[in-house]
Amino acid sequence: MDFNLSEEHLMIRDAARDFAKAELLEGVIERDNEQRFPKEEVKKMGELGFLGMMASPEYGGGGMDTLSYVLAMEEISKIDASASVVMSVNNSLVCWGLDTYGTPEQKEKYLSKLTTGESIGAFCLSEPEAGSDATSQRTTAIDKGDHYVINGTKNWITNGGTSDFYLVIAQTDREKKHKGINAFIVEKGWEGFEIGPKEDKLGIRGSDTHSLIFNDVKVPKENRIGEDGFGFKFAMKTLAGGRIGIAAQALGIAAGAYELAKKYSKERKAFGTEIMNHQAIAFKLADMHTSIEAARMLVYRAARDKDNHENYDLSGAMAKLYASQVAMDVTVEAVQVHGGNGFVKEYHVERLMRDAKITQIYEGTSEIQKIVISRAILKD
Numbered sequence: 001m002d003f004n005l006s007e008e009h010l011m012i013r014d015a016a017r018d019f020a021k022a023e024l025l026e027g028v029i030e031r032d033n034e035q036r037f038p039k040e041e042v043k044k045m046g047e048l049g050f051l052g053m054m055a056s057p058e059y060g061g062g063g064m065d066t067l068s069y070v071l072a073m074e075e076i077s078k079i080d081a082s083a084s085v086v087m088s089v090n091n092s093l094v095c096w097g098l099d100t101y102g103t104p105e106q107k108e109k110y111l112s113k114l115t116t117g118e119s120i121g122a123f124c125l126s127e128p129e130a131g132s133d134a135t136s137q138r139t140t141a142i143d144k145g146d147h148y149v150i151n152g153t154k155n156w157i158t159n160g161g162t163s164d165f166y167l168v169i170a171q172t173d174r175e176k177k178h179k180g181i182n183a184f185i186v187e188k189g190w191e192g193f194e195i196g197p198k199e200d201k202l203g204i205r206g207s208d209t210h211s212l213i214f215n216d217v218k219v220p221k222e223n224r225i226g227e228d229g230f231g232f233k234f235a236m237k238t239l240a241g242g243r244i245g246i247a248a249q250a251l252g253i254a255a256g257a258y259e260l261a262k263k264y265s266k267e268r269k270a271f272g273t274e275i276m277n278h279q280a281i282a283f284k285l286a287d288m289h290t291s292i293e294a295a296r297m298l299v300y301r302a303a304r305d306k307d308n309h310e311n312y313d314l315s316g317a318m319a320k321l322y323a324s325q326v327a328m329d330v331t332v333e334a335v336q337v338h339g340g341n342g343f344v345k346e347y348h349v350e351r352l353m354r355d356a357k358i359t360q361i362y363e364g365t366s367e368i369q370k371i372v373i374s375r376a377i378l379k380d
Contacts, residue, residue, distance in 0.1 A: 005071070012068045016075035019048060024080040031082065031206040032351055035198065037162055038083045038206050046117010050076070050087055055095045059107050060115035066241075066303040070248035074299075077252025078259070081355040082206030084249050089158045090114060092245035094121030094167055097183075097238040101226050110165050110185060119164035123242075124154040124186075124212060125235055134169070134235050135178045139214065141170035148172070148184065148224070150217040156362075160210030161195050164188050168214070169235050172228070181231035185223040192217040203354035240313050242363045244302045247319035250327035250359035251295050257334035257352045258288045264338055264347070275337075284337055288330045295323040314376040320359075321369035327356035 005013070023041055031038055045051055053069045055061025062068075069091060077084040098111045113119035130136040139152025150170055157166075166186045173180030186193060196211035225234055262285055265276035275281045298319040305312035331353035335342035342349050360366045 005067075009068060009071060012064070013071040013075060015048070016050065016072035017078075019045070019050075020076050020079040024076065024083055028080045028206075029345055029348070029351065031080075033205075033345070035200070035205045035208075037208045038080065038086070039162070041080075041083055042086050042120070043117055045076075045083065045087060051090045051117045051120075052095045052111075052115025053091055055091075055099045055111060055115045056107075059099065059111045060113075061095065061099065061111075062115075066244060066306045067300060070244060070251075070299055070303045073245055073248035074252035074255060074296075077249045078256030080206065081249060081253055081352070081358075082204045084252065085158055085204055085207045085358075086120065088242070088245040088249055089123055090121050092242040093123035093238050094165070096241055097123070097167060097225070097234065098185075100237075101230075101234055103222070105222065106185060106225070114165065120159050120162050122157050122159040122163035122166045123238070124157050124166050124168040125239075126156050127153060128155055134232060135181075137169060137171040137181055139168070139170040141168075141172050141182055141184060141219070143172060144218075146221050148182075148219045148221070150184065150186070150214040150219055152214050154212040154214075156199070157210055157212055158207055158362075160212060161198060161208040166212070167225070169231050172231075176229065178232040179229045181235070182228065183225040183231040183234045184219045185225065186214075186217065186219055190217055190219075201358075203351070203356070203358050205354075239363060240316055241306060243316040243320040243369070244299065244306060244312070246359055246363045247295075247299045247302065247316070247323040250320070250323035250356065251292065251299050253352050253356050253359065254288075254292050254295065254323070254327040254330040257331040257349050257356075258285070258292055260347070260349055260352075261285065261288065261334040261337040264341075268339075268341075281337055284333050288333055291326045292330065295319070295326040298322050313372060317364075317369040317372040317376075320363060321366055321373065324356075324359035324366060327359050328353075331356045 049062045052061040053064045057063040095114050114121050141148040141150045168184045168186050172182050192215040194213040199209040265281050268275045302312050302315040302319040305315045334349040338347055341347050
C-alpha cells in the first residue's frame, strides 16, 4: 500500500506542526496544572480550519480526506493532547456525524457553526452503567408527539462544559433494545439541562470533562438525527471513525515523547559522552522509533480504508489498539531516557505519559478493540 504523502498532505501536516509549536507549546504546562481549557487556542484552531476538516465545504468544512485529518491530529497531539481531543471530538464525532446523517436544516443550523469553531460540540454516549456497552442506555427520550422529553445522566463527556451543542444518545423504546435507541441534538441552556462538576483527571487536564444531567429536557422532533431507532447505528458508525482520530492522537503523543527523548539523548552527557552513545539508551530509541512507525502505518491504513469507502471497523480498531499501547510504552521509556528530569514537569514527558493512558480508555477500551478485532477475524 502506497503511503507517500501528496503535496497537499504535506502542507496540512506542516501547517498543523507550525501551529502547535507557535500557539500550543507556550503555556501547555500551565494549562495542564490549572486544568484550564485552551479557549483562545481552540478558537484559533477553528479559524484555521482544524475543527471541521472532513466536513462539507457547503457548511464551512474543509472537505478534506481522513488522512489529512490524522496528519493534523498527530502534530497537534505531539504538543497538547488536551487541545487535540477537542479537535478529535468536534471532527470525528460531532461534525462527521451531522455531516453524514443530519438533515439540511440541522446542518445549516448546527454544522455550519461547528466547522468554523464558532461553536463546539460534544458526543454524549457514556453513562454510569453504560460506558462501552452502548445497548444499556438508561437515559430515556420519551416521544410526546411534536417533541421528546429526555431524562438521565451522561458521564465522562469531553467538551462537556464548553460545548454549545450536544449529540445525545437515549433509549426511546426499551422493548426494542438497540433498535429503540435514538440520537438527538441538544443545545446548552435548554431548561432542565445541567452540567455537572468538572472531573479532576490524571491526564488531558486542559480538556474539560463533565457529567451531564437531563431533567425533563424538551427536544424538538426535528432535532432527532435519522429515522426513529437509528441512534444505535449512528453511535456505532460515528465511534468507528472516532477510533481513527484517537489512534492518531495516541500516535502523536508517542511521537512527541520520542522526539523529546531523542533530543535529550543528544544533549545529556553521562560517563564522558552523550547518553545516545550508550547502547542502553540507543536501543530504547530504536524500539521506540520502530513501534511508532508500525503504529503510523496502521493509522494511515485505517484512514485510507475510510477514504476509500471500505469497511474500516477492523483497521480502525487495530490502529486504536496498537497506537494506544505504543503511546503508553513510548512515553514510559521517554521518561526513563530523561532519568530524574523525566519526573519533572518542565521536560514535558511526564505529562505526555499521563495523557497517553486515556487513549487506551476512550472510544472503547483496549479490551473492546480486541472484541471488535477478534469477531472480525473469526467470523469466517
